[in-house]
Amino acid sequence: MRVYIKDLRTTCSVPGCSVAVENCQLDHIIPWGEGGPTTPWNIHPLCVFHHIQKTEGRLQCYPLPDGTVLFLVDGIPVFSIPDGPLSKSNKTWGTKFGKYMERRIAA
Ligand SMILES: [Zn+2]
DSSP states (O other): OHHHHHHHOSBOSSTTOOOBGGGOEEEESSOGGGTOOSSGGGEEEEOHHHHHHHHTTSSEEEEOTTSOEEEEETTEEEEEOOOSTTSHHHHHHHHHHHHHHHHHHHO
């Protein structure tokens, strides 16, 4: 599950943070101590700085069913959409490349 979660994203899941996922810690979005399950939709990578901010309650985030994480930044909702090799957003690339190759072969 650790490998799967780290392949869903390329960086810390906080929007705008560029710390590589390899240097992040895995965090339960809904804390384990509050009943948050250890399952892919409830776990995301956070860099040490943002992990400490979340643990101290200065960073609020919520899991969404499709793997997106909703962050509240000064009360404003900001969505963090997975962008890694196993994310849904990358499946579009494969589809487009497949269509491109079909057209090339047909031509
Ligand atoms: Zn970060």
